[in-house]
Amino acid sequence: MASSQLPFKVNQTRLLESLHASCQHGSAHPYGKDSTETGMARLSLTDSDKDVREWFIESAKALGCRTHVDQMGNLFAIRAGKNKDAPPIMMGSHLDTQPTGGRYDGILGVIAGLEVLKVLEENSFETEGSIGVVDWTNEEGARFPVMAISAAVWAEAIPLETAWNLEEISTGDNTPRKTMKQELDRIGYVGETPASFKANPFAAHFELHIEQGPILEDEGRKIGVVQGVQAFKWFDITVSGRDTHAGTTPLYARQDAVLCAAKMITTANSVAKKANGLATTGIIHSEPGTVNTVAQTVNFSLDLRHTFDEDLEKMIADCVAEFQRIATEDSERGCTVEWKELVDSPAVHFDKDCISVVEESAKAVLAEFPDPASGGKQWRDMISGAGHDSCYTNRRCPTSMIFTPTRNGISHNPVEYCSPEDCALGANVLLGAVLGYDKLRAK
Amino acid sequence: MASSQLPFKVNQTRLLESLHASCQHGSAHPYGKDSTETGMARLSLTDSDKDVREWFIESAKALGCRTHVDQMGNLFAIRAGKNKDAPPIMMGSHLDTQPTGGRYDGILGVIAGLEVLKVLEENSFETEGSIGVVDWTNEEGARFPVMAISAAVWAEAIPLETAWNLEEISTGDNTPRKTMKQELDRIGYVGETPASFKANPFAAHFELHIEQGPILEDEGRKIGVVQGVQAFKWFDITVSGRDTHAGTTPLYARQDAVLCAAKMITTANSVAKKANGLATTGIIHSEPGTVNTVAQTVNFSLDLRHTFDEDLEKMIADCVAEFQRIATEDSERGCTVEWKELVDSPAVHFDKDCISVVEESAKAVLAEFPDPASGGKQWRDMISGAGHDSCYTNRRCPTSMIFTPTRNGISHNPVEYCSPEDCALGANVLLGAVLGYDKLRAK
Ligand SMILES: NC(=O)NCCC(=O)O
Ligand SMILES: NC(=O)NCCC(=O)O
Numbered sequence: 022m023a024s025s026q027l028p029f030k031v032n033q034t035r036l037l038e039s040l041h042a043s044c045q046h047g048s049a050h051p052y053g054k055d056s057t058e059t060g061m062a063r064l065s066l067t068d069s070d071k072d073v074r075e076w077f078i079e080s081a082k083a084l085g086c087r088t089h090v091d092q093m094g095n096l097f098a099i100r101a102g103k104n105k106d107a108p109p110i111m112m113g114s115h116l117d118t119q120p121t122g123g124r125y126d127g128i129l130g131v132i133a134g135l136e137v138l139k140v141l142e143e144n145s146f147e148t149e150g151s152i153g154v155v156d157w158t159n160e161e162g163a164r165f166p167v168m169a170i171s172a173a174v175w176a177e178a179i180p181l182e183t184a185w186n187l188e189e190i191s192t193g194d195n196t197p198r199k200t201m202k203q204e205l206d207r208i209g210y211v212g213e214t215p216a217s218f219k220a221n222p223f224a225a226h227f228e229l230h231i232e233q234g235p236i237l238e239d240e241g242r243k244i245g246v247v248q249g250v251q252a253f254k255w256f257d258i259t260v261s262g263r264d265t266h267a268g269t270t271p272l273y274a275r276q277d278a279v280l281c282a283a284k285m286i287t288t289a290n291s292v293a294k295k296a297n298g299l300a301t302t303g304i305i306h307s308e309p310g311t312v313n314t315v316a317q318t319v320n321f322s323l324d325l326r327h328t329f330d331e332d333l334e335k336m337i338a339d340c341v342a343e344f345q346r347i348a349t350e351d352s353e354r355g356c357t358v359e360w361k362e363l364v365d366s367p368a369v370h371f372d373k374d375c376i377s378v379v380e381e382s383a384k385a386v387l388a389e390f391p392d393p394a395s396g397g398k399q400w401r402d403m404i405s406g407a408g409h410d411s412c413y414t415n416r417r418c419p420t421s422m423i424f425t426p427t428r429n430g431i432s433h434n435p436v437e438y439c440s441p442e443d444c445a446l447g448a449n450v451l452l453g454a455v456l457g458y459d460k461l462r463a464k
Numbered sequence: 465m466a467s468s469q470l471p472f473k474v475n476q477t478r479l480l481e482s483l484h485a486s487c488q489h490g491s492a493h494p495y496g497k498d499s500t501e502t503g504m505a506r507l508s509l510t511d512s513d514k515d516v517r518e519w520f521i522e523s524a525k526a527l528g529c530r531t532h533v534d535q536m537g538n539l540f541a542i543r544a545g546k547n548k549d550a551p552p553i554m555m556g557s558h559l560d561t562q563p564t565g566g567r568y569d570g571i572l573g574v575i576a577g578l579e580v581l582k583v584l585e586e587n588s589f590e591t592e593g594s595i596g597v598v599d600w601t602n603e604e605g606a607r608f609p610v611m612a613i614s615a616a617v618w619a620e621a622i623p624l625e626t627a628w629n630l631e632e633i634s635t636g637d638n639t640p641r642k643t644m645k646q647e648l649d650r651i652g653y654v655g656e657t658p659a660s661f662k663a664n665p666f667a668a669h670f671e672l673h674i675e676q677g678p679i680l681e682d683e684g685r686k687i688g689v690v691q692g693v694q695a696f697k698w699f700d701i702t703v704s705g706r707d708t709h710a711g712t713t714p715l716y717a718r719q720d721a722v723l724c725a726a727k728m729i730t731t732a733n734s735v736a737k738k739a740n741g742l743a744t745t746g747i748i749h750s751e752p753g754t755v756n757t758v759a760q761t762v763n764f765s766l767d768l769r770h771t772f773d774e775d776l777e778k779m780i781a782d783c784v785a786e787f788q789r790i791a792t793e794d795s796e797r798g799c800t801v802e803w804k805e806l807v808d809s810p811a812v813h814f815d816k817d818c819i820s821v822v823e824e825s826a827k828a829v830l831a832e833f834p835d836p837a838s839g840g841k842q843w844r845d846m847i848s849g850a851g852h853d854s855c856y857t858n859r860r861c862p863t864s865m866i867f868t869p870t871r872n873g874i875s876h877n878p879v880e881y882c883s884p885e886d887c888a889l890g891a892n893v894l895l896g897a898v899l900g901y902d903k904l905r906a907k
Contacts, residue, residue, distance in 0.1 A: 121707050121752040121760065163754040190753070234712035253711060255755050264564050266875040267744035267767045268696060269677035269849035272737055274873070279745045280733055283726040290723050294715055301710035302722045303757045307748050309564040310633070311606040312698050312765040312806070313850075314746045314876040317564065322755040324710045363755070406712035407756075430717070432709040433757040 027385050027453050029144050031136045033445035039080070040132045040444070043116065044124045046072040050435035060435020061124055065117035065159035066094070066204035073116050074210060077156055080135055084142050086153070090212025091221060092181060093171035094205045097214070099153035100138050102459070108222040108418075109151035110455055110462070112137060113172075113410055114230060115160030122161070123437020125444075129425070130229045131156050133448035137455060149463035150224055152455055157410040158201075158210075164189050165201050166255065166322070166363050172410035174216045176417045181216055191306060191320075218417040225375055225458050226414035228422045229451040231439045233407050235430025243390065243446050244383045245403035245424030249371050250412050252333040253299075253326040255364035258285070260348065262356040264309055264317035273353055275315055279307050281352040282319040285344045289323060292339045298327035299406075300336070322363075328404060330368050369412045374461060375421035375454070382453030383423070386446060407432075419458075423450050470828050470896050472587050474579045476888035482523070483575045483887070486559065487567050489515035493878035503878020504567055508560035508602035509537070509647035516559050517653060520599055523578055527585050529596070533655025534664060535624060536614035537648045540657070542596035543581050545902070551665040551861075552594035553898055553905070555580060556615075556853055557673060558603030565604070566880020568887075572868070573672045574599050576891035580898060592906035593667055595898055600853040601644075601653075607632050608644050609698065609765070610807050615853035617659045619860045624659055634749060634763075661860040668818055668901050669857035671865045672894045674882045676850050678873025686833070686889050687826045688846035688867030692814050693855050695776040696742075696769040698807035701728070703791065705799040707752055707760035716796055718758055722750050724795040725762040728787045732766060735782045741770035742849075743779070765806075771847060773811050812855045817904060818864035818897070825896025826866070829889060850875075862901075866893050 041056075047063030047070070063069045074096060081088050081098030088098045099109050114130025134154030141148065157175075162168030165187045173179040185202035205211045214221055232238075232245055262276030286302045293300035301324040307316040325340070327333040341360065348358040383400040390399060403424055414420045425447035428438040439447075484499075490506030490513070506512045517539060524531050524541030531541045542552050557573025577597035584591065600618075605611030608630045616622040628645035648654045657664055675681075675688055705719030729745045736743035744767040750759040768783070770776040784803065791801040826843040833842060846867055857863045868890035871881040882890075 119707075119752060119754055119757055121757070161754070162756060166755050168756065232712070233709045235717070251711070263874075264562075264877045265873075266676045266850060267742065267746060268694070268769055268851065269675070269873065269875060270742075272733070272742065274678070277733075277744070279748060280729060283729040283745075286723060286726040287730060290715070290720075299710065299713075299715065301720070301756070301758055302726075303710060303750065303755050303759055304753050305722060305748050305750050305762075307746065309562060310747050311562055311604070311876075312609050312746050312767050313605060313611065313744070314562055314564070315744055316746050317877075319748075324755050326711055407709060408711065430708075430713065431706075432712060433754075434707045434760075 029140055031140055031445055031448040031452055033441055036133065036136045036445055036448055037441045039136060040124065040128060043073055043076055043128060043132060046076060047118065050121055052436055061118040061122045062120050063118040064120060064164040065161065066201065066208055070117055071208035077116065084138050086138065089214050090210055091214040092211055092216040093174050093184060094158040094210035094212065095171050095175060095216065096156040097153055099151050100141060102148040102150040102152060104150050107150040108224045109153040110225045110458055111153045111155050111223045112227050112451060112455060113155035113157060114228050115157045115410060117159055117161050119161055119163045119433045121435055122433060123435060125231045125437055125439045126233065126432050127160055129231060129439065129444055133229045133451050136448055137452045140452060148459045150459060160410050162364065166190050168364055168408050169410045169413055172413035175218055176413040177217055178413055178416060190304065223414065223418040224462055226411060226418055226420040227375065227451060227454050228409055228411045229447045230409060230422055230424060231427045231432065232424040233427050233432035236403065237424065237426040238428065238430065242399050242401055243387060243426065243443060244400035244450055246376060246380045246383055246400055247371060247403050247405050247422035247424055248376060250369040250405040250408055251326050251328045252330045252368040253324065253366050253408060254333065254337065254362060256323040257361040257363055258321050258323055259359045260319045260356050262317055265315045267313040267315055270315060276352065276354045276356050278316040278319040278356055281348055281356040282321055284347045284351060286321065288343045288347065289340050292336055292343065296327060296332055296336045298325065298332060298336050300325050328368065366408050366412055369415055371415055371421035372419035375419045375458065378457035378461065379421050379423055379450065379454045381457055382450045385453055386449045423447055423454065472583055474583055474888055474891040474895055476884055479576065479579045479888055479891055480884045482578060483567065483571060486516055486519055486571060486575060489519060490561065493564055495879055504561040504565045505563050506561040507563060507607040508604065509644065509651055513560055514651035520559065527581050529581065532657050533653055534657040535654055535659040536617050536627060537601040537653035537655065538614050538618060538659065539599040540596055542594050543584060545591040545593040545595060547593050550593040551667045552596040553668045553901055554596045554598050554666045555670050555894060555898060556598035556600060557671050558600045558853060560602055560604050562604055562606045562876045564878055565876060566878060568674045568880055568882045569676065569875050570603055572674060572882065572887055576672045576894050579891050580895045583895060591902045593902060603853050605807065609633050611851050612853045612856055615856035618661055619856040620660055621856055621859060633747065666857065666861040667905055669854060669861055669863040670818065670894060670897050671852055671854045672890045673852060673865055673867060674870045674875065675867040676870050676875035679846065680867065680869040681871065681873065685842050685844055686830060686869065686886060687843035687893055689819060689823045689826055689843055690814060690848050690865035690867055691819060691845050693812040693848040693851055694769050694771045695773045695811040696767065696809050696851060697776065697780065697805060699766040700804040700806055701764050701766055702802045703762045703799050705760055708758045710756040710758055713758060719795065719797045719799050721759040721762040721799055724791055724799040725764055727790045727794060729764065731786045731790065732783050735779055735786065739770060739775055739779045741768065741775060741779050743768050771811065809851050809855055812858055814858055814864035815862035818862045818901065821900035821904065822864050822866055822893065822897045824900055825893045828896055829892045866890055866897065
């Protein structure tokens with residue numbers, strides 16, 4: 022597909038207006054004067070998530086789409102094609118955010134999907150099969166600590182009951198933690214469609230997303246043709262010691278859970294550095310939590326990543342061994358350590374056909390914008406550092422992703438930014454990829 | 465004063481019944497079958513603290529005592545002596561506990577004070593001056609993170625307004641933190657008596673307390689004649705980095721506040737070890753606090769102690785320098801660190817006369833219980849590792865303390881224990897000391 026072959030383009034102004042309109046629900050953390058210079062705090066299944074869901078459904082209905090909701094609250098908007106019975110090609114991402122998140126992570130993919138449908142609609146373009154948009158519930162794993170859990174249920178990688186019973190992360194106070202099912206019920210989004218690829222199959226899944234890293238920007242490129250996603254696992258680590266008085270208990274007589282956890286966190290970083298992988302502790306919490314009591318229990322999260330499954334396993338094995346050594350040999354009277362796995366996301370390799378229609382579309386869209394800085398080639402192959410809903414759809418239907426540049430590589434932060442031009446370029450590549458795949462499947 | 469000189473003794477059974485009756489308010493963390501085999505969770509100015517305050521006032525009134533409350537909610541119960549105008553000799557400690565506290569820390573001192581008054585009352589014994597009991601508010605510093613703050617206000621070491629405005633430690637959720645004044649108002653304990661030694665002077669202050677450490681038990685002794693308290697300072701440390709994505713941000717590009725704090729906590733422990741002091745982090749909290757976001761901010765508490773003021777200052781200086789180095793040189797793209805001092809409690813040296821009446825009383829009480837294990841001398845001089853209300857009363861009136869053994873040296877833990885016999889021995893030493901000082905002041 023060459024440039025001339027892209028029959029129409031997305032409307033950049035409308036795309037951005039739509040994106041910022043959706044961000045009125047849950048905007049937070051202003052950093053500039055403009056009303057769009059804020060971050061987001063739209064945690065999954067909160068009131069602001071409910072509000073943006075209603076906004077999404079209204080927008081989709083205004084386009085004449087059929088909408089439905091599944092048992093995990095995943096929202097589907099479908100524009101019928103010639104062949105109404107075949108599974109739709111879906112453009113999907115998520116509308117939930119981190120507590121200190123930005124306006125692009127996930128949101129761009131859903132809003133660009135809606136914009137693609139608008140372009141098709143205003144051009145009265147009839148696709149071979151149906152085309153749709155999906156908003157996946159709790160992709161971030163920020164509130165309920167399993168990322169992309171609702172796409173995982175759809176893919177039958179995680180049982181529905183397990184997901185429904187997943188509790189939100191501790192709010193630190195003594196109010197009981199809510200489960201996903203409780204919160205889905207509360208906001209009225211337990212739908213009737215079974216959360217399963219069997220009852221609700223897709224022809225393909227395309228996800229436009231900001232890169233969330235610095236590579237495209239650093240190389241002066243505009244589009245990442247994503248080949249796959251690195252492997253990662255999430256753990257909830259519990260270190261148990263003994264609560265005693267901070268003023269009367271000699272150091273040698275302690276079982277200090279905070280000190281023990283501090284050594285583990287430092288060690289995980291060294292293990293990751295050596296292996297050329299990543300280790301992150303974002304959550305840490307001590308009990309009973311007073312200044313003058315040696316902590317009895319510490320919970321901390323551990324997010325370990327590596328491009329290759331084998332290297333990730335080696336990193337985990339190293340951490341397990343080192344944490345054990347720290348707990349028993351390097352914590353005075355000794356602590357114990359327990360590992361609980363929250364997420365297991367092996368390295369993902371996207372579908373060849375999907376990758377190829379994305380690449381063709383990128384070439385077509387970018388043909389008009391030669392950029393000397395990158396020798397005229399404004400796109401490149403990439404591996405995603407972040408996990409996405411596409412990791413799970415890829416298990417059940419042809420899937421691939423499109424990345425756009427991210428200012429300073431910063432994501433999961435209020436200042437996260439992708440320029441309007443880059444958002445529109447990404448949406449055009451998404452449009453071209455979907456139309457390309459629609460032709461492909463008609464054959 | 466020899467054994468024969470102690471005119472009467474406390475009633476051990478009644479003392480323990482009274483102690484456990486008071487513990488019905490706020491008992492928690494059962495560890496055995498007996499109703500007394502529990503710990504306590506009676507945080508200052510909570511409902512259970514309100515309940516035990518009412519219990520205290522009723523108990524004191526039943527003894528014919530005059531009771532009053534000061535502006536910090538400190539409770540005073542006074543039994544009149546021959547000379548009603550002279551300031552009373554006070555027996556004081558605290559009824560608040562740690563969230564996972566025991567039944568003896570603080571509680572024993574107040575209940576023993578009431579028992580002493582009961583013994584005087586049932587023997588119709590008229591003292592030279594008045595004798596009283598005081599329950600100091602928020603000694604633990606567990607909920608409002610400044611220990612002994614209300615004794616400190618009485619001593620005019622901390623301004624009333626500062627104390628009133630002190631906020632509770634973060635509960636981790638988004639509900640606003642309550643101040644001491646708000647909670648004093650809520651439970652109805654802002655009294656009319658000015659919180660000041662000037663308006664409300666004492667002749668002396670004696671505090672019976674469990675040792676909270678292992679020394680008496682290890683040496684087979686029964687009583688500690690406390691000479692003073694080691695120096696300590698509490699800090700709230702804030703480490704600031706930048707929130708970014710855990711899957712897309714290379715290690716070298718991070719400003720990871722959790723990793724930085726982990727290194728600091730480990731280093732503070734090394735500094736303390738080298739200096740033969742103590743370092744403890746009991747509270748640690750990260751923001752925004754999700755698995756897949758590098759933390760932007762970490763707050764952690766740091767409790768540093770040493771017998772000598774100069775050594776404590778040296779430890780602090782070492783930590784300040786090391787934390788700065790870690791933040792700027794050992795945290796990839798760098799973090800910042802801020803120190804906020806919460807408590808400054810220099811080394812305390814108690815009053816010679818008070819120490820001497822305690823020693824005489826201990827000799828008298830223990831004369832009846834020679835113990836071969838400790839060569840017949842069942843008491844010893846001690847320095848307290850923990851801070852106490854007495855640290856502040858000592859600034860404004862003659863003060864000293866009496867320690868009793870603590871099983872396995874464990875305190876700030878539900879299993880904290882002092883045997884009924886040891887509690888009674890301590891209370892008898894308190895009785896003897898108060899009578900001794902009453903005679904002394906009459907001269
Ligand atoms: N896109 C994104 O930030 N997803 C969260 C899952 C992850 O941590 O990789
Ligand atoms: N007695 C007691 O545990 N007081 C708390 C103050 C301290 O931490 O030393």
